[in-house]
Amino acid sequence: MNKEKKIKIIISIVAISFIQGLQYSVSPVLGQIQSYYAGVDISLVQMLVTAPALLAMIVALVSGWLVLKISKKKLLVFGCLVAGIAGFLPFLSDSFELLFFSRTFYGVGLGLACALNTAVVAEFFEGDERVTVMGIQASSIGAGMVVISTLGGKLGAYGFRASYFINIVGFLSMVVIALLLPDTGKARVSGKDKIRLNKKVFAVSFIGIVEVLFLMSYTTNIAMHISGKLAGDTMVSGILTGVFAAAQIVMGLLLGRVTKIFGNYSLPAAMLSFCAGAVIVMCFPSSYLGLIIGAVFCGFSQGMFVPQAMCEVSNAVKPVAAAMAAAIFTCALCIGQLLSPIVLNAASKLFFGNVTTTYVFLIAAIGMGIAGILVSIRQFAQGSAMRT
Structure with a gap:
């Protein structure tokens, strides 16, 4: 494959990743939405970020089979179209129900993007090059989050409904993919090469549920956590979400080098990075510098x-x-996203008597720390078994 074709594919991967970044388009204005729809439960407001995972989970699973019937390119173009349309639906009526539906409907595009983005990388790249491009993919998701959340926060200064215009990204990505991504047709399965998964796919996917369960506490709580002079400033919350995404970009670009340093302990290292970030955010809700440092550590976690x-x-x-394995992992991430606000808010009420962002970050930090240590022990045991 020549260099020009590789560049076109990478640009297409970036476009797909921007569709994934749209999941966080409402994150900077959650505080405004909560105030405007005062009678709506806080967990439902937070689920505007995580609700797309409901359909994404189903669509991702189906996409593992659909690639045998329809080409990845056609599926991705359709996913971008759905993402764009869903983003503008809330303009039809000033209703939380319609807003919630539109965010859930966007999950169709999100599910296709999440599962097939990895499948595209796996189809065109191998070995160390695959790791490098996967890092670029993660960086481009972060870049999408930076652009989308920052612009969403700025548009939010004119009212949270103005932030919906950022969903034009869905249509722009559709054009890029239609023009640049090679159409290799539907996947073909021979008698020998049937779609088979193994224990490692499910083990890593389970760890993914745990990671996202706690990690999502950042994007669903940060806008409501900032206090003091920073409270209620949508631009500040947008910048913090952007910093989180920027850290993800940096980590994605350095992924090949970072994973060589941590080796088999890359996943637990990522989990413990979030612990540090959550503690810092929890302790400095009114400090701009403290919140930025916390955002960096949380972003590093996702980026790695x-x-x-x-x-x-x-x-x-x-x-x-590969598409089915990516679909299973995507489903795991979606499960973690869906459960995150419900589980963490319930745990806050159970252990502390009420739900506050400080308590949620504390529970997330402790939970992720325990999980990271357990995964480290698991990796060490597996390494010891292989050496004997």
């Missing part, structure tokens, strides 16, 4: 964990099963 885990599940199976 997701692409590395995606590499592990795609490398664990034959190429024909």
Whole structure:
């Protein structure tokens, strides 16, 4: 494959990643939405970020089978179209129900983007080059989050409904993919190369549920956590979400080097990075510098964990099963997203008597720390077993 074709594919991957970034388009204005729809439960408001995972989970699973019937390119173009349309639906009526539906409907595009983005990388790149491109993919998701959340925060200064205009990204990505991504047709399965998964795919996917369960506390709580003179400033919350995404970009670009340093302990290292970030955010809700430092550590966590885990599940199976392996992992991430506000808010009320962002960050930090240590022990045990 020549250099020009590789560049076109990478640009297409970036466009797909921007569709994934749209998940966080409402994150900077959650505080405004909560105030405007005062009678709506806080968990439902927070689920505007996580609700797309409901359909994304189903669509991702189906996409593992659909690639045998429809080409990845056609599926991705359709996913971008859905993402764009869903983003503008809330303009039809000033209703929380319609807003919630539109965010859920966007999950169709999100599910296709999440599962097939990795499948595209696995189809065109191998070995160390695959790890590098997977890092670029993670960086471009972060770049999408930076652009979308920052612009969303700025548009939010004119009212939260103005932030919906950022969803034009869906249509722009559709054009890029239609023009640049090669159409290799539907996947073909021979008698010998059937779609088969293994224990590693499911083990890494389970760890993914835990990671996202706690990690999502950042994007669903940060806008409501900032206090003091910073409270209520949508631009500040947008910048903080952007810093989180920027850290993800940096980590994605350095992924190849970072994973060589941490080796088999890359996943637990990513989990412990979030612990540090959550503690800092919890302790400095009114400090701009403290919140930015916390955002960086949380962003590093996502930037390292997701692409590395995606590499592990795609490398664990034959190429024909890469889309299904990615779909299983995507479903795991979606489950974690869906459960995050419900579980963490319930735990806050159970242990502390009420729900506050400080308590949620504390629970997330402790939970992720315990999980990171357990995964480290698991990795050490597996390494010892291989050496004996």
